[in-house]
Amino acid sequence: MQPTTTRTYIKDAKAHLGQEISISGWVSIRRDQGKLIFMDFRDRTGYIQGVILPNATEAHEVGSKVRSEWVVKVTGKVNARPERNIQPDKQNGDIELEILSITVLNESETPVFDISQGIDTRNVGEDVRLEHRYLDLRSDRLQKNIRMRHKVTKLIRDLLDEQEFIEIETPILTKSTPEGARDYIVPSRLDRGLFYALPQSPQQYKQLLMTSGAERYFQVARCMRDEDTRGDRQPEFTQIDMEMSFVEQNDIMALNEKLLIEIVTKLYPEKRIQEIPFPRITYKDAIEKYSSDRPDVRENKEDPNLLAFCWVIDFPFFEKTDKGENGSTWTFTHNPFSGAKAEHEEWLMNAGKDAESDKKIGDILTSQYDITLNGYEIGGGSIRNHNPEKLLKVFEIMGYTRESVEQNFGHMLKAFRLGTPPHGGIAWGFDRLMMLLQNEPNIREVIAFPKTGEGRDLMMNSPAEVSGEQLRELGIQVKKLEK
């Protein structure tokens, strides 16, 4: 018998029945029965039980010191388990590693919470979990969430690539965009007193990529919004962001349906999509029937494997506000860059002409479409306005002067005067989608390093103070608020 010196993954142990192998990983559980010491080992591919027999003196000595979560390299012989010890529903339940030697690669203090096989850490206080996120991530459930998230992202990339999309990165240090949330801002050292903003979404860049001739763009895009956090919100989150040229609403909706159906059928075969094609409901009907613009249309809410996708369309473009620019009473409901529905473009362009035309503003519908899943909004997009006069009109209704639009969005207007094709897109709230696919109660469970509800990273301890020198360079003085 030739000993295997290279590392064998635990999932492959059975193929080496009767042979000596070497595995590397963590000790999940150790049961010291005096003469026999049992240990369960874990690597990224699974679990295997090992046993140290009384005659393996050296291994016995090391084995009596080793504890849970120590990192070890173990050499042993793969034996079939005696009939009475077989556990048919467990991985490697019919084999056992007869441990011949153990090398300790790293010791571990007693873990602050139990992450042994099958333990659901959702029962542990979340602050403790977040402070020791790397431990939490080692647990089975979070390993599965993170690995499935990778698989879904990979499938999306592959499918979009097949559809001739290209992935393009857009800047993180950018300029404030009007997405309706507060910006995170970053001070400039070279231009003291000036600030970058972190992107709330790549909206303007992706539209400018259409001007650039990309035609089919996507990005797994990190977005930052300084909002008060809620269960399904985080200060930073991930969008699957797309934009296409020369398309109509139906093209984008059909492509997105296809993607979502492929994800479910390929990676979640145990789940059932309630209705294909996905039903479409107008905003008005959604409010009337479900009192919500993200209706939960599930026919059975008890079924954890039922996925009820639904499109919501025909949203009003504008809504009343008491905080409008220059005293305007209007703001946008979704996205100021959206186009009005074709049949309402005349109403849009006539706004401001006379009181009669102004009455129509609230009736103008946008080309926006949102997609919901089991009562959560998981995405939204629109056909955009690629005509500079129409975009100016939208901002005019919201009280912006021509000069202020030119100043803030001059680059968009300029681009729209330089051969921008008609275009539209969508962005998915990827964390929410993953949360629902993984049957998790909140998005923190599917994000590797999430922040608390108060926006803190308890593991890195951020936000944190910076040195006086850093502040001096930026020309910033911090006034401590009196308590």
Ligand code: ASP
């Ligand atoms: N940028 C939009 C958002 O973040 C999505 C889109 O219209 O493509 O909601």
